[in-house]
Amino acid sequence: MFDFLIFSLTIAGIYAIMALGLNLQAGYAGLLNFGHIAFAGIGAYATGILTAAGYPALVGACVGVLVAVVLGWCIARLGRQLGADYWGIATLAIAEILRTVATNEDWLTGGAQGISAIAFPLGNLPRPWGALGFLALVLALLWVLALASQRLGDGRFGRALRLMREEPKLAACMGYDLRALKSRAIMAGAATTAIAGSLYAHYMSFVGPDYMLASETFMLWTMLMIGGMGNTVGVITGVLLVQAAYCLVPFAKDSLHFGSDIAGALRIGLIGLILLLSLLWRSQGLIPEKLRKIQ
């Protein structure tokens, strides 16, 4: 039970970091990135490939961040006239292409089997201190990134993003370079999420192409929409809620004795239902973005 709790909290923390990365793009800037999980996948794979080749964990994480940022820059430049929802489909397509490549290029990514036996950074410590230590690391990183995200959102940069989100023409006639703004938001989100991906790979000791399934991005979106886009507290609330729902399912499965298909169905269905209801009744999320007070 205790182990399960630590596990759930750690996973929740990692997802929260990914959700923060998505919030920078979707919440602040209004960008419908449906391929967001690709950034996490890149972080995870960079960690897997480089640590398997003998490089220290930090190198893996940094390379992951770098590659993710480059990808972010590329997708920001995609299609100048593309409407928001169609850009979303394009990002989905890119993530799927990357996932297909990861599944097939055995020599690099281990193909469908992925890369295993990734070193757990605090593996030498006796149980449960290793797991607790990692949890502390994740929470510390989450705290730092949440603060950074809050600062960005409340300051000049966030203001520019929010203006671009709501009134792009107005932003342009104030002189803002919308393309540069978009790039910057996506790159920042990419970097954050790649870090989370790297953490995930270390925690699970494994990375595989299923990490980049579109359903993972959809889950992150659900977390964002339920909790409230555009504000840090809302994001974390959403993550906790969805993780709670996800964790309930294995318990229900054991106590009510139903099969894994139904368990899977319950997970997807619960998320879909909550998402739909929140869109219909509280489309701003549980903790909506409020006007920022200026003295």
Added chain:
Amino acid sequence: MTSLPLSTPTPALLEVSSLAKAFGGNRVLQDVSFSIGAGEIVGLLGPNGSGKSTLLNTISGFEAIDSGSVRYRQQEIGRLSAHRIVARGVARTFQLPSMPEKMSVIELAMAAATSHHGFWETLAARSGVRAAEAAAREKATRLLHELLLTHVRDLPAAALSGGQKKLLGIVCALMGDPQLLMLDEPTAGVHPNLRNDIVQALRRLNAQGMTIVIVEHDMHFIREVCSRCIVLDRGHIVASCAPQELSSNERVLQAYLGGGAQEQGNAMEAAQ
């Protein structure tokens, strides 16, 4: 071919030559040429469909031009994108301003203080950033006060009335300290009292050296504020004269009224 003599005593701030713009087969602007001197307040008039808004959009970079050139301070800006043109000191407002819901009036005005997004500065939050924010806030407060928007300072920008939104648009344009200000129907839908304040504000700005181009329908406003008028009709410039001469100008009357120009012109004069 309608390039009329345009009196610009000082070197032109803005020179438009043979500007053409078509939407599909519809030639909205044809061979438009004129220049604006520094310190002028010029009215841009014309009946509906004459191309006034399109002209404004092409000069400010919101629409691409098909052919011709636009030179600002002797530099070609015709092919630049909107934000680069703004960076050079050309600001504009919109006829039907749409304002954000999630930003307050003061926050929006502060956003207009700069065109650089300041990602690293915001992240680092050094004292320089705090000083810049304070300066932006003060400037925004001052401009909001000048345009009588102080009492709505903390409201969501989208909650303002149409007239107030127009004023806010002017505030945002002014935050960037432009040298050329282009206004798209600034008084349409604005309360008459407010209208006078706009007139005063524009005169003040002009006295401080700002060049202003105003697209307008309101003749009284034009007479009170503008030193010169350029009249468009169906994509061509048909006149460039002082406001008082408008009602006696054949081509202007033809543009607005169609046939029987002179009698209607006399009637117009009498009515005013």
Added chain:
Amino acid sequence: MFQFLIDTLVRTSDLALVALGLSLVYGLVKFPNIAHVQYAMLGAYLSYFFQAAGVPMALAILLSCCAVGALTLVLHLLVFRRLLRSGPAITMIGSLALAMLMVAFTLGLFGSFPLMFKLPLTAPLQIGEVRIGHTQLYALATTVLLLVLFSALLFYTSTGRAMRALSCNRALAAASGLNAENITRLVNFSSGALAALGGSMLAMTSGAHVNLGYDMLLPVFAAAILGGLGNPLGAVAGAFLIALTETVVTNLNFGWLLGKPVAFLPVAYISAASFLILLLALLFKPYGLFDREVRRV
């Protein structure tokens, strides 16, 4: 050579009806409906369900199409119309939620194992040097028939004209007396029914499985976008192009490039091919190859 053509045509018929439905309804609602491909999945499962209950195959498919068409209509009235008030982006996310619900429902009810229809086991037909399965031939023939009927409807009847008018300019069409609501309902019903038909026919070959919808999401969108959203017949042309590319990609011997006698792209890259085309379409021709569609992308 002909086998190549047949393979392409069969793959086209897999996608054509679903893509047509998507493009058709996009003209009216102007948002990308991610749940649309799940109608195909639902149709496949319902056809299986009816057939397993003893209904003959063709009737089972018909019933399934009607049921799914009705569901599409209901969802439009209850969910999408409401979400559209908040804009196309929110509606697209809503369609995502609905898609998840549909998959969950099917997964819970029918399980994750593909369900095969009870069809007589026959050897593939051999016409000359070309082989084609019976079910594939039926699917192809039905698709062609439906396309002909649909084109006739669209271009030679007043309903079809009304549909085209509405998708070009809704406000104007409604103002000129067209019953916009009724046409919208008809279009919604038809698009769902067409998707169900496409899914059912696909399932005749590969069985009904929960990923049936999701697997065709990107190819169907690619086809619809290539053809120009709102241009239903363009979507069919787009489907043909996607099918052609997929067939070429997997049949082309790249050996000469790599100095080997035989080198083919792995089968998994078929999907990557259609994703790539979707990307290129969105980047360079977001209004479709024929550029006659409703502008909003």
